[in-house]
Amino acid sequence: MENRLNEEGFIMQYLISGLREEPFIDHTADENQLRYEKYLRSILTIPQTKEPQDRVKLNETGDLGLPWRYYYNYGNWFVDLSTFYSVLTRVEIDAYTQLKVKEDVQVKAVVWSYASVDLWCNGEHVCAMAPPVYKPIQKQTVIFNLKKGINRLYIRLQTLGVRDTRTLFGIQVIDRQDEIRVVLPDEEHTNPVLSCAEWLDQLIIQDGKLLCHTPAPKGTTLGYDSMSPDFARTETKVERHDISGATEAVLEAGRPYIVVECTAEGQKLIRRMEDTAMIVPSFQKKVDYEKNKEVIYHRIADVESLSRGGKFGFSISNILARKVTGRITAKDRALFLETLSQIEKRFDCSDFLVCGLIRYLKNYELDDELKNRVKEVLLNYRYWMDQEGSDAMCFWSENHSLMFYVSAMNAGEFYPEEYFTRAHMTGRQLWEAGKKRVEQWLDDVEERGFEEFLSTVYMCVTFAGLLNVIDYTPKEISDRAVKVTDRLLEMLALHTYKGSVIAPMGRVYRQVIYPFLQGAQALMNLIDPDVPYSYGEGWLAFYATSRYEIPEGLKKLMRDPVLTEYNTGNAVIRLEKNEAYCITSVQSPRKDTDYDRWVNLTLLEERQNVDKTSHAYTKSLNERFHGTTCFEPGVYGYQQHMWSCALDSETQIFANHPGGTCDSSQMRPGYWYGNGVMPAVRQEKGILGAVYQIPKEHPIHFTHVYWPGVKFDQNKVEDHWLFGKKGNGYIGMWCSKKLQPYQDQVFNCEYRSYGDEIAYCVFCGDQKEYNTMEAFIENCKKRTPVYADGELIQISFNSKKLYHRLYGDSMELDESDKKCDIFIGI
Structure with missing residues (x-):
């Protein structure tokens, strides 16, 4: 079965062997845990001298001593087995795929990873990326000398498992993408697995039903996850029902967390989904x-x-x-x-x-x-x-x-x-x-x-x-x-x-x-x-x-109700809440000129003595690891949530630049939480704007909106606009790029916008001011937001610029003081 690269040029089909996990023990002492972990990464990689094996078959044991299996993770551009390690662990994965071309051709590609990666193309060692890092993601340009017919790619990944560990890699072909097809080895056995994956990919949830484009493969189950927090119920918290041959299944009321599993050639493939309409608040009966x-x-x-x-x-x-x-x-x-x-x-x-x-x-x-x-x-x-x-x-x-x-x-x-x-x-x-x-x-x-x-x-x-x-x-x-x-x-x-x-x-x-x-x-x-x-x-x-x-x-x-602004840490928080709506955000960048940012001591310790027993030093390590606490556009982010607008306790919207490409990613930042690259954000009364500029050094060039359409009383979608009403409040969102609906784990709740520079403008209103949804929509469109040359301008506010140029004076920093420098090489 032949497959195309995805729209961004990423290879999406692999066989993998792993994770192989072994205790990693080193007794070197260091008073700085971050420096110690960086040292461990520097000694972890075992140099690779030759391609581990040139023949791969499904279910056979690979060079790591583990069987080869098909990697399935809906919507992921990467082979991503990121997980959490509570003790120090050596982690290894092997991966294998094949590229098919009609004639001899030389192709440029980029390897993305946080781990050490060795890559062979037809036995030629074309990439040796080392050592592993925690962040930011590494990239290495490689050349594939492809011969007419089938060409094998073999990947070995090595990394240090410590807490949230980014065990992933991706291969993005840069040129001649339309000429390349991906063909897995052992087609007799891998093709049925690919067919199962294709079937899972096309599932949707609509009107309380699971809809299948073709009958479910034999042995397919529909499961309901209780989402119990109890470890004792880990093995029993999913209740499964056979749906072999079904083209639809009515979902049970009050059981919104769906797990669909199908099996081919001994390989179990799983897709998780959620019926957002059924996920509602839990209230205690009236008690004191x-x-x-x-x-x-x-x-x-x-x-x-x-x-x-x-x-x-x-x-x-x-x-x-x-x-x-x-x-x-x-x-x-x-x-x-x-x-x-x-x-x-x-x-x-x-x-x-x-x-x-x-x-x-x-x-x-x-x-x-x-x-x-x-x-x-x-x-x-x-x-x-x-x-x-x-x-x-x-x-x-x-x-x-x-x-x-x-x-x-x-x-x-x-x-x-x-x-x-x-x-x-x-x-x-x-x-x-x-x-x-x-x-x-x-x-x-x-x-x-x-x-x-x-x-x-x-x-x-x-x-x-x-x-x-x-x-x-x-x-x-x-x-x-x-x-x-x-x-x-x-x-x-x-x-x-x-x-x-x-x-x-x-x-x-x-x-x-x-x-x-x-x-x-x-x-x-x-x-x-x-x-x-x-x-x-x-x-x-x-x-x-x-x-x-x-x-x-x-x-x-x-x-x-409240309309306020206050400081906490290095952030300026704005909050407006009333009976109709709530808007709240971190201002990025902050504009107050008398602001006194605390000094990160890890930037000084190589030039002068600092008190490493102090909490100020601890805070500095924290910023170095978890990301800047000084909010500025264009800086690599972590778990910072920058803004939200809501009409009630369920109906909240926001946008972010994801750290992973699928909802099941275990990355930090994740798909819906945090930001790969942080935006500029400015909030005024009843209005919020956000601008995202994504550098070439980041592999993900889209932002997306969480817009739970099923929660609104009224919901309208146009190319660049989203409009919603709930209770007596309205929200209108404009995007500088066309908003494209996308279905992953949640349905009818997500819109993506692709590009390197993307602007959003959100308007909120009250039914007391706008009698109808139509009147609110008309008012939003009259405001005609514009994004050009790095500026977001909202014309109805006397052409007031919500954002000045993102990389103007506020970003002109001395080389030793650049905020983004404090996270590199961790």
Whole structure:
């Protein structure tokens, strides 16, 4: 079966062998975890001297000792097996494909990857990309000397598995694309698999049905995923039904998460889809505040352990909830011991577990066996990156750093005279070191605000960490933590619109498309039982034994209209919410001339001494890893969510430049969350504009809009315009490029715009001003937004320029101070 390259010239069909995963151990010491991981990547790659094999067949064992299989991942331009590693791991993949041409020809191509990649064309070693990096993505131009007929491409990928790992590569043919066909080897067996993939590609969800263009292959199943957060239910959370031969299937009400699987030649291919119309907020029956707390704790207690990517579970929050509700199970002792083992092995995020363990120890008694085991684990834990040991733990983000700092204090207090073997300190000394950093963390947030501002994931983690500071540190520190926690909740309440948090965010994940499902809804529901709730990863189990009291006035903040601007971290946030609509964004670039950006110490440490024990240094490492906190257009992004407009708690729209090309990508930035390259953004009353300029060094040259058409009361789509009405509010969106509908995991919710420079203008309105949808549409079109020469101009506002040239004076930086430089080579 012959296949074309995709529209961007990417090869889309491969056989792969892998992932092969092996522990990667190195005992080199380094006080800087980022530098240490860069060093590990530099020594990981095994040089390749020859093509591993020249004959590949489906299901046969490859050179890595693993069988060859067809790679299927709907809509992905890359072979992408990115995943999360909690411990240091060597990761390898082999891939194989064939290019068919009608005559001898020389072809230019680009290899894209974050990993080490070796590529052979007909046995000729044409690419040796090394070492791996965390970001930005690497590219290497190669030449394929193709002979008439079939030409083999063999790829070996090697990388370091550490936390979120970008295990992917892509091959993009630059010229003569129409002359090339992709043909997999072993066609007798691979063609049936390709037929299954083609069948899956053409599935759609419409009007509550799964529609198939041809009858489902034999053995095809339609599954419903419960999306349970419980690791104990990982193997059973998808319920499957055979639909062999069907051309449509009526979807069961209230089961919106769809998994379709079909099998050919022993290969199982899977496509995930969602019926967005069925994904709605969950509300608790009318209860008062105290009763709602009980419901929350029981909800957490019902989960045995929180699934960590389906690989293992974290159970400490669930154990805490079962203790407070009197529902301890026979298995909880084993889960408690498993928690201690995970801490001892220093899984990434084991600082979360330590914080939960501290809370347990502060509130409940242990028998002698558990006391001794806890003491052994805590005395040998690594509380900071300058302490002895090598592992995959993230120390530097806002939430992680606080948890490590306060855990050092608390553990040191438990064993003041004991010797902590990795810290090479007594408990008393560890307490002092942790105290210094907790105070500096509070200093920073008090002065500058949160860096992970409004994150509906990480503010929950920070909330739990702050509760430990409030409950288990001296009064002068505890009182400060109370005020910081009040501020955290006030910000989230301020951005709650008709029940859901609608906000720009310092760090975000995919649930941004369903704001009522985000983790912070657990906090908002704690404050007001009438708003939608979420499980929220169980962090509220910490609150069950805390002295912290929710401040007054938060419900009013949730409900009152507001038009405001404020600073947090390096961001200027604008928010306008009223009965008709909500618009909110980060201003990029910020225009205030008296702005004092904090100094990134990692840019100075090679020229002068800096205090590497300070929280300022931790913040600098965090910015280096997670991306700029100083918002400017054209800078490579990470998980920053830049803007949203909403008409209610479900009907939210935004655009982003994705970090991956398909919804199932595990990249950070992802498909719907974060930005590969950050836009310029400007918000005024009732209007928002955004401009994206994508450099050639980035492989993805489209942006896309999340526009949940099924959620609007009225919805109209034109070439450059989208219009919607919900309740008494209107949204109109204009794009400088033609908007093209695209169906991936969600249906009738996505519009792509292809190009290197793309501008958006969003207008919001009130039914009090526009009696009909038609009147609103007419007004939007009269405003005639224009994008030309790097400027977005909105004519109806007296030709006011929403954006000056993106790369004008604001981007003229001294070479040593360029913001994007601080992320290169990680």
